[in-house]
Amino acid sequence: MEPLPFRPLRPYLRERFGREVHRVALDAGSTCPNRDGAKGFGGCVYCDVEGSGTGALRTGAELAEQLERGIARVARRDPDPGVIAYFQSYSNTYVERRRLEEVLGVVEPYLGTRVVCVSVATRPDTLPPEALEVLAKLNERVPVWLELGLEAADDRVLEDIRRFHTVQDFRDAAARAHAAGLEVIGHAILGLPGDGREGARRSARLLAETGVAGVKVHNLMVLRRTQLEHWHREGRVDVLDCETYVDWLADFVERLAPEQVLHRLTGDAPLEERIAPRWDVHKSEVRERLSAELARRGTRQGSRAD
Numbered sequence: 001m002e003p004l005p006f007r008p009l010r011p012y013l014r015e016r017f018g019r020e021v022h023r024v025a026l027d028a029g030s031t032c033p034n035r036d037g038a039k040g041f042g043g044c045v046y047c048d049v050e051g052s053g054t055g056a057l058r059t060g061a062e063l064a065e066q067l068e069r070g071i072a073r074v075a076r077r078d079p080d081p082g083v084i085a086y087f088q089s090y091s092n093t094y095v096e097r098r099r100l101e102e103v104l105g106v107v108e109p110y111l112g113t114r115v116v117c118v119s120v121a122t123r124p125d126t127l128p129p130e131a132l133e134v135l136a137k138l139n140e141r142v143p144v145w146l147e148l149g150l151e152a153a154d155d156r157v158l159e160d161i162r163r164f165h166t167v168q169d170f171r172d173a174a175a176r177a178h179a180a181g182l183e184v185i186g187h188a189i190l191g192l193p194g195d196g197r198e199g200a201r202r203s204a205r206l207l208a209e210t211g212v213a214g215v216k217v218h219n220l221m222v223l224r225r226t227q228l229e230h231w232h233r234e235g236r237v238d239v240l241d242c243e244t245y246v247d248w249l250a251d252f253v254e255r256l257a258p259e260q261v262l263h264r265l266t267g268d269a270p271l272e273e274r275i276a277p278r279w280d281v282h283k284s285e286v287r288e289r290l291s292a293e294l295a296r297r298g299t300r301q302g303s304r305a306d
């Protein structure tokens with residue numbers, strides 16, 4: 001079989017961990033400075049009230065239960081799964097050191113057995129040195145990935161979507177995480193208002209330049225109970241159709257570094273929560289369409305990297 005013209009996650013995980021690895025998403029019930037008033041209220045314009053997460057719950061016991069149930073769920077499909085404990089919702093390092101230690105402590109019983117990696121999502125401006133210390137210490141025992149939201153590599157766009165951090169914040173956070181020995185996964189959204197096709201290219205260049213190990217990218221989606229829902233109803237914002245998204249995604253992938261692993265290529269919000277787009281193309285089909293587009297162009301991941 002022809003190798004894919006980009007570097008997808010699944011074969012990378014198999015090669016790295018020597019087994020099938022599944023993500024278990026966890027909600028530690030944190031918050032973020034865009035919601036608690038430190039920087040703003042109401043969140044980024046596209047974020048729903050569950051903080052782009054699972055909507056599951058929060059106390060130490062509940063968190064341990066989330067992980068236990070998640071592991072049991074994947075074990076029903078796979079007799080010997082490896083698990084990435086994925087602290088997904090909100091800004092997980094936007095808490096005091098003790099709380100972060102408590103949250104991460106839920107993986108303890110599974111280290112060396114089920115949990116092969118811990119992935120922690122946060123914002124670039126909520127990464128104090130104490131949090132990095134805690135993550136670096138855990139990283140001595142199990143690989144720790146830090147998932148950092150860039151979303152767009154343009155401060156004007158970031159301001160318009162009310163991210164309330166800057167591109168420089170992302171650069172700084174990625175550099176500090178790398179210095180602490182952590183792997184970074186950068187997030188980007190294609191089709192943000194005012195970002196355009198050139199924005200997709202700019203985000204990829206920035207992610208390549210900062211040397212993040214992995215990249216998650218998806219198309220802008222308008223979810224219920226978000227600011228974007230109002231903007232969409234007022235006709236102030238539109239979303240990409242599938243063909244355009246794949247076209248811009250090909251631009252994006254061409255400008256990444258060849259070794260960066262693509263952890264995600266599309267969003268997966270359920271249709272009942274999603275106002276737009278209404279196209280529901282399975283992620284495997286997005287992968288196939290991307291491969292076909294790159295083949296048509298005669299390019300691949302990294303072809304247009306600086």
Ligand code: SF4
Nearest residue numbers: 032043044047051090
């Ligand atoms: S996307 Fe992240 S930073 Fe933005 S409001 Fe939601 S939880 Fe906060």
